[in-house]
Amino acid sequence: INRVRIVQETIGGSFGGKEDGLGMLAARTARALEAKTNRRLSCRTRVVQPEDFELLRRLVRHYGEPFADASMLPTGLLCRFAAEELTVALSGDGADEIFAGYERYLAMKYLAAADRWPGGRALCRLAAGWTPGEVRSFRERLRRLLAAGALPELRRYPALLIHGGEAVRRALYQGRLAAVEAGGAEEYLAGLLQQATAVDPVEQCLECDLHGYLPNDILVKVDIASMAASLEVRSPFLDHELVEFAAALPLRFKQCGRSRKHILKAAFADLLPADLRNRRKRGFGVPVGEWFRGNWRMKLQEALLEGRLVSGGMMCREGIAALLETHCSGRGDWSYLLWSLLCLELFLEEEV
Numbered sequence: 001i002n003r004v005r006i007v008q009e010t011i012g013g014s015f016g017g018k019e020d021g022l023g024m025l026a027a028r029t030a031r032a033l034e035a036k037t038n039r040r041l042s043c044r045t046r047v048v049q050p051e052d053f054e055l056l057r058r059l060v061r062h063y064g065e066p067f068a069d070a071s072m073l074p075t076g077l078l079c080r081f082a083a084e085e086l087t088v089a090l091s092g093d094g095a096d097e098i099f100a101g102y103e104r105y106l107a108m109k110y111l112a113a114a115d116r117w118p119g120g121r122a123l124c125r126l127a128a129g130w131t132p133g134e135v136r137s138f139r140e141r142l143r144r145l146l147a148a149g150a151l152p153e154l155r156r157y158p159a160l161l162i163h164g165g166e167a168v169r170r171a172l173y174q175g176r177l178a179a180v181e182a183g184g185a186e187e188y189l190a191g192l193l194q195q196a197t198a199v200d201p202v203e204q205c206l207e208c209d210l211h212g213y214l215p216n217d218i219l220v221k222v223d224i225a226s227m228a229a230s231l232e233v234r235s236p237f238l239d240h241e242l243v244e245f246a247a248a249l250p251l252r253f254k255q256c257g258r259s260r261k262h263i264l265k266a267a268f269a270d271l272l273p274a275d276l277r278n279r280r281k282r283g284f285g286v287p288v289g290e291w292f293r294g295n296w297r298m299k300l301q302e303a304l305l306e307g308r309l310v311s312g313g314m315m316c317r318e319g320i321a322a323l324l325e326t327h328c329s330g331r332g333d334w335s336y337l338l339w340s341l342l343c344l345e346l347f348l349e350e351e352v
Contacts, residue, residue: 023047029276036271046081053299060346062228068340071284072221079222079229087232093218094237097209098246099261100202100254101281104160108202109255111149111156124149140333157205158189163336172320172341175313188212200251210243289335293328300324304341308348315341 023045030043059076060067082089096102114120127146148159162185173180192212196204219235226233236242246254249263256262265277292300301324309315320341326332 025276025279029272032272032276044081048077053296056342057346059225059228060343061350063224063347066340066344066347067220067224068343069217069221070286070288070336070339072225073286074284075221076225076228079226079231079233083229083231087230089226089231089233091222091233091235092237093222093235094214094243095261095264097206097214098237098243099264100206100251101261102209103260103281104157105202105205105255106258106260107145107148107160108157108205111145112201114149121150153201154190154193155186157193157208158186161189162186164334168323168337171322172315174316177314202255203251206254288339289327289333292335292338293330297328300338300342303345304338307345309341309345312348 026045027043030041033039034041055076056073059072062076063072079089114124124146127143127150144160148156151159170178189208189212192208193204195211196207198204198207222233222235253263254261259265259278260281269277288296304310304320304324305317310317310320323334323338327334327338
């Protein structure tokens with residue numbers, strides 16, 4: 001390969017233009033690899049402001065199902081950007097699942113250690129009563145972590161993943177949905193954990209995601225977004241031999257202290273400077289919580305309060321209105337749940 005393009009798209013003004021922004025990091029990475037490999041690399045960055053609500057409508061139409069991963073938006077934009085010059089691209093999908101890259105895997109490690117602390121469970125039960133805060137704030141992440149620690153082992157990982165408990169669902173559901181048996185998502189995840197062949201609790205979570213989150217969310221998201229842009233995306237980390245190799249490694253090669261994907265970082269230590277290699281993981285997300293309080297607020301309220309979920313008797317208008325008021329006033333963060341409801345509403349508008 002004589003020419004490699006690193007194509008990266010930054011979403012929203014909160015990322016573009018900063019000294020430590022994603023575009024700057026991509027350019028530094030390209031220069032570092034260029035110096036080490038003596039290959040010419042081209043790094044292209046595009047900053048976009050996806051304020052057009054119709055963009056989400058088009059994506060929902062492409063997916064053809066109530067798909068509610070908010071990163072479908074930047075993924076769709078990135079695929080369109082890459083397809084301007086490329087027909088085939090490589091993805092890093094799978095690396096987190098096989099090399100323990102997610103922060104939640106560290107959380108499970110800490111909870112297992114807390115079980116051995118005197119009074120550890122009592123502290124976790126106390127934290128379960130804290131008032132929820134902003135989803136991505138340190139306080140809220142700590143609250144969710146400790147609250148999960150008060151649960152039985154098979155319920156901990158689902159508690160870290162699922163936003164909105166049974167009380168919230170019961171405040172929203174009505175009609176046929178009210179008769180739906182509770183706990184579907186929790187039972188599904190608990191079932192995957194029970195079927196795991198690993199002994200270590202953290203390794204069980206990796207196995208759970210390898211059979212659940214990865215094929216049912218991540219790969220679906222990228223596959224549909226890339227096909228919509230006439231782009232082929234391949235995932236080299238999911239080569240079966242590499243997956244089998246990673247599964248056979250002891251956990252200490254994946255988690256070493258607070259280091260995640262430890263062996264992967266060590267393998268590329270000669271190609272990337274330490275400050276790039278060891279930077280905090282950045283998820284491929286968008287600030288939907290801010291959009292729902294700003295540019296998309298009126299569209300969100302119109303869709304959820306006047307749409308088919310309410311008119312069809314599936315959701316309680318008062319329950320949705322309470323979520324909207326709490327979120328838009330800044331007294332809480334219901335961005336994950338509101339996004340899911342919005343995607344479901346837009347899907348129903350397309351299908352019904």
